[in-house]
Amino acid sequence: MGRPRSEEARRAVLDAAYAILVETGLGRFSTEAVASRSGVARTTIYRWWPTRGLLAIESFLDAFRAQLVYAETGDPLTDFRALLDSLVRVLSGPAGLVAASVMAEAQSDPETRRVFLEVFSVPLRRESARLLGRGIEGGVLRADLDLAVVLDAAVGAVYMRLLLGQPLDADWSNRLADTVLRGCLPGPDR
Amino acid sequence: MGRPRSEEARRAVLDAAYAILVETGLGRFSTEAVASRSGVARTTIYRWWPTRGLLAIESFLDAFRAQLVYAETGDPLTDFRALLDSLVRVLSGPAGLVAASVMAEAQSDPETRRVFLEVFSVPLRRESARLLGRGIEGGVLRADLDLAVVLDAAVGAVYMRLLLGQPLDADWSNRLADTVLRGCLPGPDR
Incomplete structure (x- = not known):
């Protein structure tokens, strides 16, 4: 046993x-x-x-992951919004201070940075990319989307506000999702 | 004297x-x-x-500012791209390591964070917002743009890659500008 x-x-x-x-x-x-x-x-x-x-x-990622929302509603954009919103919500609480400490530590400790990337950042990006990829397959997002950069922008905005001590709330999270997704919609190349 | x-x-x-x-x-x-x-x-x-x-x-901001490109070509989107590109270029060099150290220090020292915001972050955002605002006035960007969130996404993406130790180069900078600006273009609400 x-x-x-x-x-x-x-x-x-x-x-x-x-x-x-x-x-x-x-x-x-x-x-x-x-x-x-x-x-x-x-x-x-x-x-x-x-x-x-x-x-x-x-330990942080273990607790953090349990709070992220990986929904499967059949609508990948709704699921992407829910994931982004849960990330913002969790980081606005005590876990946000821990995440900021870990990011700070990662600047002088390559091993901390490696684990942060491997155990947290990469899986979150993989899941987000999967949701947006389903949006592309379903034709609700444009096929030539630069997925990697869209995720840099969406997640980077959250990290930046966290690290600069600026408010993270549901209103801002919705505006972020609106702004990011608007650039992802299909349409004529203008 | x-x-x-x-x-x-x-x-x-x-x-x-x-x-x-x-x-x-x-x-x-x-x-x-x-x-x-x-x-x-x-x-x-x-x-x-x-x-x-x-x-x-x-001292960092003093040296940093001198390297940012505040162009006035008459085309605000070109100027915005040049500013974003210069930010990425400067952060890819030694100044990037200093910026990352300052961001790390700011997580445990509110005064460092305050100065970073006041002396660097706010002026950079103000200038970026001015350029995009001119794009709105000129009708090349849509009038209902959420400027604050667009800048969170553009600048946040740069900070995130810096702090995670991921490559910052001209190709990525161009892709970031493409992705961010595409969501800013006028067009039917789809």
Whole structure:
């Protein structure tokens, strides 16, 4: 029965890590504090997460992902709006401060940046691209869409407002979706 | 002749500060190092810039601004493209690493964030908005454009790629301008 016990311990570590992150930010986050709070041995934690950065990011992404809305309404534009809106909503709360700390840490720690990209940024982009791709297939979005750049603009706008401490709310999220999608609609090349 | 001498000293301080920033990043940047390199007394520097953060950011913005292209060709869309392209070009060099350091510092220091907004971000947005506004007046851009969100998307995309360490080059800059401007063109509400 080693597997279930490991899974429970893994869950306890991620939950404890996330609680500490939200309370204190990345500055005072340590594997020792997580071990103490979770009751899981430090050596075990180090075996799974060699650095505190990897543990912090995975715990954050784990909690973060659970809050993003991956809807399947049959209308890919509605689903894309819901995903963008959930990203904005989650980042407007405590997770936003953690995300900003992680982005800051990533500027001096390449490993933090790599994990952020691999575990969070790339999957979010892949899902967003899938939704817009379905819009193209369905003919509601134009076929020559520059998907990569559209996602840079949509997600980049959210990150920028987060990092500059500017309000993230549902009204702005709707305006962002309107603005981004308008450039994606089919129509004559004007 | 106190004024010219002050201006010379101010210039020497900003140049020394920028050179140190480029060489070592914000981590090891200190007013003492700037005083030593510029030959201007520490007390004088502190009188002008009460914190190292304010000095670092102003020196960076001073050098940065000089490299942005504020063209006046009579075609506001061309001018907007040139400004966006120059922003991307400058951030792809050493100034990009400094900008990323400043953005990281801003996550734990509200004063750094305030100065970044006030001295750099707001003026850049104001100039960009002015160019797009002229496009609206001239009828080449649609009148109901959500200018604030268009700029969030355009500039946010640049910041995001910078902070995630992804390539910033002229090809991507052109694709960004194409994508952003396409959503700004007049046309039937589809």
